[in-house]
Amino acid sequence: MADVRDIPDATVSRLPVYRRSLVQIISTGESTISSADLADLAGVNAAKVRKDLSYLGTYGVRGVGYDAELLLAQIDGVLGLGTEAPVVIVGMGNLGQALAHYGGFQSKGFPIVALVDSSMDKVGQVIDGIVVSHLDDLEHTVREREISVGIIATPGGAAQEVSNALVAAGVRSILTFAPTILQVPDSVPVRKVDLATELQILGYYRHREVTETTDSTDRTA
Amino acid sequence: MADVRDIPDATVSRLPVYRRSLVQIISTGESTISSADLADLAGVNAAKVRKDLSYLGTYGVRGVGYDAELLLAQIDGVLGLGTEAPVVIVGMGNLGQALAHYGGFQSKGFPIVALVDSSMDKVGQVIDGIVVSHLDDLEHTVREREISVGIIATPGGAAQEVSNALVAAGVRSILTFAPTILQVPDSVPVRKVDLATELQILGYYRHREVTETTDSTDRTA
DNA sequence: ATGCCTTTGTGCATGCGTTCACAAGAGGTA
DNA sequence: TACCTCTTGTGAACGCATGCACAAAGGCAT
Ligand SMILES: NC(=O)c1ccc[n+]([C@@H]2O[C@H](COP(=O)([O-])OP(=O)(O)OC[C@H]3O[C@@H](n4cnc5c(N)ncnc54)[C@H](O)[C@@H]3O)[C@@H](O)[C@H]2O)c1
Ligand SMILES: NC(=O)c1ccc[n+]([C@@H]2O[C@H](COP(=O)([O-])OP(=O)(O)OC[C@H]3O[C@@H](n4cnc5c(N)ncnc54)[C@H](O)[C@@H]3O)[C@@H](O)[C@H]2O)c1
Numbered sequence: 395m396a397d398v399r400d401i402p403d404a405t406v407s408r409l410p411v412y413r414r415s416l417v418q419i420i421s422t423g424e425s426t427i428s429s430a431d432l433a434d435l436a437g438v439n440a441a442k443v444r445k446d447l448s449y450l451g452t453y454g455v456r457g458v459g460y461d462a463e464l465l466l467a468q469i470d471g472v473l474g475l476g477t478e479a480p481v482v483i484v485g486m487g488n489l490g491q492a493l494a495h496y497g498g499f500q501s502k503g504f505p506i507v508a509l510v511d512s513s514m515d516k517v518g519q520v521i522d523g524i525v526v527s528h529l530d531d532l533e534h535t536v537r538e539r540e541i542s543v544g545i546i547a548t549p550g551g552a553a554q555e556v557s558n559a560l561v562a563a564g565v566r567s568i569l570t571f572a573p574t575i576l577q578v579p580d581s582v583p584v585r586k587v588d589l590a591t592e593l594q595i596l597g598y599y600r601h602r603e604v605t606e607t608t609d610s611t612d613r614t615a
Numbered sequence: 616m617a618d619v620r621d622i623p624d625a626t627v628s629r630l631p632v633y634r635r636s637l638v639q640i641i642s643t644g645e646s647t648i649s650s651a652d653l654a655d656l657a658g659v660n661a662a663k664v665r666k667d668l669s670y671l672g673t674y675g676v677r678g679v680g681y682d683a684e685l686l687l688a689q690i691d692g693v694l695g696l697g698t699e700a701p702v703v704i705v706g707m708g709n710l711g712q713a714l715a716h717y718g719g720f721q722s723k724g725f726p727i728v729a730l731v732d733s734s735m736d737k738v739g740q741v742i743d744g745i746v747v748s749h750l751d752d753l754e755h756t757v758r759e760r761e762i763s764v765g766i767i768a769t770p771g772g773a774a775q776e777v778s779n780a781l782v783a784a785g786v787r788s789i790l791t792f793a794p795t796i797l798q799v800p801d802s803v804p805v806r807k808v809d810l811a812t813e814l815q816i817l818g819y820y821r822h823r824e825v826t827e828t829t830d831s832t833d834r835t836a
Numbered sequence: 837a838t839g840c841c842t843t844t845g846t847g848c849a850t851g852c853g854t855t856c857a858c859a860a861g862a863g864g865t866a
Numbered sequence: 867t868a869c870c871t872c873t874t875g876t877g878a879a880c881g882c883a884t885g886c887a888c889a890a891a892g893g894c895a896t
Binding site: 401406407409410411413414435436437472473474475479481488489491492493495496498499502504542543566567568569573575583585587588589590591592593594595596597598599600601 | 622627628630631632634635656657658693694695696700702709710712713714716717719720723725763764787788789790794796804806808809810811812813814815816817818819820821822
Binding site: 623625663666677678679 | 852853854855856857860861862863864
């Protein structure tokens with residue numbers, strides 16, 4: 395059985411997708427699922443599913459498939475979803491407030507337990523039942539509530555400063571929406587969601603479709 | 616010079632990052648930039664920068680670096696940022712409203728020109744100066760405003776239906792926030808932003824840090 | 837018990853992406 | 867002109883990810 399450390403990044407990023415498919419399957423009353431069916435639901439290749447799952451250890455039954463509940467538990471174990479991971483959101487503007495109001499995190503094991511801003515307009519406000527506290531109190535808040543995830547929803551210019559504060563406060567991982575390259579210790583994993591970048595990437599493929607048709611190499615469709 | 620079609624996906628997804636670094640550089644008054652400096656700003660390897668840029672054609676000057684303005688124009692050309700790409704947002708809940716209020720898209724060449732919902736509570740409301748229209752009128756709206764990008768911010772259950780409507784209406788690319796595998800024609804590029812998945816992926820790396828220290832293989836730090 | 841059918845687990849080949857390392861090019865200087 | 871310094875552009879090696887294809891294995895029916 396593979397050590398939890400040895401799972402390739404590409405596989406890790408697909409586990410949540412498998413997880414969601416499994417939850418769906420279980421809700422329909424099915425108790426086992428084949429790699430082919432799981433692949434359909436997850437939108438990937440069946441061989442890839444099997445290879446990915448093989449990194450978790452061997453839990454499939456040949457001729458039958460995978461036990462859905464068991465597999466779900468296994469994935470949850472690898473992703474550390476057994477225990478809740480309390481979240482702080484820093485930056486209570488448009489995006490921060492939308493995230494705070496969203497109930498989906500709570501139910502997925504990521505309760506939002508603190509909201510932070512640096513503007514006196516925001517500090518003290520109650521959003522979704524939580525009082526917005528000041529960035530200066532971050533360390534206290536994080537330690538008291540045992541917060542392990544920090545979400546950065548401030549303008550780009552403040553992101554590095556906020557990131558430093560989060561790391562210093564003891565947060566163990568960061569999700570950022572600011573379009574900024576963050577400098578953090580290797581021990582703190584960071585994931586970046588950059589909406590403007592996503593739109594620009596789409597632009598390339600959209601644009602390409604157009605230029606292709608005016609090209610010398612036509613496609614038969 | 617490389618055809619616009621031949622740019623690898625990995626490179627395309629970095630172009631917006633280079634673009635942002637270039638805008639920053641230009642704003643400081645610099646007119647040229649070396650691959651090493653650009654790499655620092657973008658958070659990648661210098662050789663990768665050079666190889667990426669080589670797909671756009673050859674625009675660097677040996678011994679000097681790249682002309683920042685020229686390179687920016689070149690990237691914009693590849694990403695199709697020369698012309699505006701009007702956007703429609705479908706789903707005016709927490710997230711949809713936050714996106715609608717955000718000014719950053721407008722200024723980056725992605726004006727939000729239409730807002731859509733299916734709930735009578737939302738239709739008719741004015742959000743950020745735009746009247747929310749009904750999903751049934753989508754086709755008309757898209758054709759009239761020549762909308763090329765659709766953003767899906769509905770619950771997962773409605774996403775495929777909305778996606779079908781967007782494609783039928785003639786939208787040319789889609790950005791979705793719904794945690795659902797969308798079935799769309801190959802000709803319509805889709806990018807998915809899945810926040811719950813991001814948090815779960817972070818969970819793996821966070822979790823791993825912990826299990827590592829209780830392992831036989833200790834690290835000297 | 838036997839044999840058939842289904843599905844897993846994985847070896848292997850292929851392709852893509854990353855990075856190194858260096859020759860070649862450009863400009864400046866004496 | 868000759869030389870020196872800086873930086874690009876890219877060949878080549880490496881490593882990771884993907885997907886095929888098939889043997890091994892489990893279950894079920896007869
Ligand atoms: N809202 C969107 O739809 C959207 C879309 C794309 C990208 N983004 C990115 O997300 C981030 C947030 O966007 P937004 O629209 O919510 O911005 P916003 O301006 O509405 O809100 C930013 C908030 O951060 C607070 N803030 C500023 N500096 C701070 C600091 N040092 N510490 C703590 N709080 C601080 C401000 O007081 C404000 O409340 C930005 O980086 C933006 O580029 C947002
Ligand atoms: N808000 C967040 O912070 C957040 C975080 C993670 C994921 N998401 C995802 O983003 C999506 C939107 O989240 P939200 O919090 O804004 O949800 P929400 O429930 O607040 O809003 C959904 C909106 O979509 C509308 N809608 C429903 N069916 C529709 C249809 N067929 N056509 C048009 N409109 C329709 C509803 O009327 C509602 O206004 C969801 O898929 C959610 O999983 C949101």
